[in-house]
Amino acid sequence: MLKVDTLKKQLKDGLTEIYKPAIEQIILASYPTETTYGNEKAKELAEMFDDLTSDMFAELLANAIDYYVKNISITGTVITVGSPTTQTARINAAPMPVSAGKIPNTLGIS
Numbered sequence: 001m002l003k004v005d006t007l008k009k010q011l012k013d014g015l016t017e018i019y020k021p022a023i024e025q026i027i028l029a030s031y032p033t034e035t036t037y038g039n040e041k042a043k044e045l046a047e048m049f050d051d052l053t054s055d056m057f058a059e060l061l062a063n064a065i066d067y068y069v070k071n072i073s074i075t076g077t078v079i080t081v082g083s084p085t086t087q088t089a090r091i092n093a094a095p096m097p098v099s100a101g102k103i104p105n106t107l108g109i110s
Contacts, residue, residue, distance in 0.1 A: 004066045012058035019054060020046045 027042035028034070 002066055002069050004062050007065060008058045008062035011061050012054050015054040015058055016050050019050045022046075023049045 024042045024046040027045050028038065031038045031042075
């Protein structure tokens with residue numbers, strides 16, 4: 001089962017790993033010479049950019065992924081044993097995990 005909060009945290013951690021060094025290098029590249037003050041400012045601006053964007057962007061991505069995963073629809077052809085015909089059906093996710101060897105009829109085939 002998809003856990004949006006866990007996905008959001010993983011996305012935020014990944015974005016932070018990308019954003020911080022990238023922004024720091026962009027800032028450092030804009031300075032004519034390397035200085036201790038410049039390095040500190042670049043690190044500070046990278047932190048600020050990460051704080052302003054990573055959390056919101058991770059939440060947007062996590063919610064979008066959650067929406068599409070929960071609304072996925074698969075259509076397939078079902079071949080029934082002993083029947084010369086095939087049936088096309090929408091394959092829906094089972095509402096709950098299969099238990100005790102009983103498989104729900106999610107295809108709606110009688």
